Amino acid sequence: ILNVEQSPQSLHVQEGDSTNFTCSFPSSNFYALHWYRWETAKSPEALFVMTLNGDEKKKGRISATLNTKEGYSYLYIKGSQPEDSATYLCAFSGAAGNKLTFGGGTRVLVKP
Amino acid sequence: DTAVSQTPKYLVTQMGNDKSIKCEQNLGHDTMYWYKQDSKKFLKIMFSYNNKELIINETVPNRFSPKSPDKAHLNLHINSLELGDSAVYFCASSQAAGIGTEAFFGQGTRLTVV
Numbered sequence: 001i002l003n004v005e006q007s008p009q010s011l012h013v014q015e016g017d018s019t020n021f022t023c024s025f026p027s028s029n030f031y032a033l034h035w036y037r038w039e040t041a042k043s044p045e046a047l048f049v050m051t052l053n054g055d056e057k058k059k060g061r062i063s064a065t066l067n068t069k070e071g072y073s074y075l076y077i078k079g080s081q082p083e084d085s086a087t088y089l090c091a092f093s094g095a096a097g098n099k100l101t102f103g104g105g106t107r108v109l110v111k112p
Numbered sequence: 113d114t115a116v117s118q119t120p121k122y123l124v125t126q127m128g129n130d131k132s133i134k135c136e137q138n139l140g141h142d143t144m145y146w147y148k149q150d151s152k153k154f155l156k157i158m159f160s161y162n163n164k165e166l167i168i169n170e171t172v173p174n175r176f177s178p179k180s181p182d183k184a185h186l187n188l189h190i191n192s193l194e195l196g197d198s199a200v201y202f203c204a205s206s207q208a209a210g211i212g213t214e215a216f217f218g219q220g221t222r223l224t225v226v
Contacts, residue, residue: 032212043116043202044155046214089155093212099145099168100215102155 004092006103013080013110020076021106023090027071034091034100035064035075044089047075080110115139118203118218125193126226133188133221135203142208143167144186145215146178149200158201161186162208193225 004025013019025033032051036044048057053068061078077084087107091100116137125131137144145168146158160168164180175191190197203218 034214043217043219044215046216049212049214051212087153091155091215099157099160101157102147104152104154 004090004101004103006088006090006106008106009104010107010109013077013084013108015080015082015110015112017080018076018078019080019108020074021088021108023073023075023103025071025073025090025092025101025103026094027069029094030068030071030092032093033066033068033073034093035073036089036091038087038089038105040086047088075106077108080108082110082112084108085110116203116205116216116218118201118221120221121219122222122224124224124226127193127195129193130189130191131193131223132190133201133203133223135186135188135218137184137203137205137216139205139207139216140184141205141216142183143206144180144183145204145206146186146188147202147204147217149202149220151199155202159186159188190223195225198223198225 006023035047038044048064050066055066057064063076066073087105089105091102119134143162145160147155158172159178161180177189180186200220200222202220204215206215207213
């Protein structure tokens, strides 16, 4: 059984503040780590797909880092805006590379 | 144009019935998936197909049977529906089975068994 864990489960952020949260995953047989943004009543949308240890990816005010040796990834939101409110999911793909195992998500609420 | 579309969006049915959920992707992807959002809101893989061939079948009751008539479609048939089957089911697709590329999700089908 693969354990993909995200923490915290939820967090409240004041508009303009920066925040970050964690995804931990098995460090063996790593293939890829995905981050998705999931707004209520919509479908998950991919933010990043990361495959190399030390990878850093950025999209606007959102960025992510990857440490495959210790099995964690951070997602950062800089200068949070209300439209950043969503659940952020990470998903791990092992060496078989055939499926994504999702974490439980971090629910972010940005307060104006 | 919707990349991954599922129908219906909502499905309410009685216990014991047989129902299908359809999924189509127009992205030219080789791989399609069915995920179930469980009671704790986790997304759990059910099935994965690559070029119409089943490559993943998680521990799912055999009342659930996926069918892929071509690589753009992956339908989910459910026989003898039970109350516990109530959930949101998501279809997804990706370019290749080795999932180093992002997955694109449908909007979900909320199944309610009464």
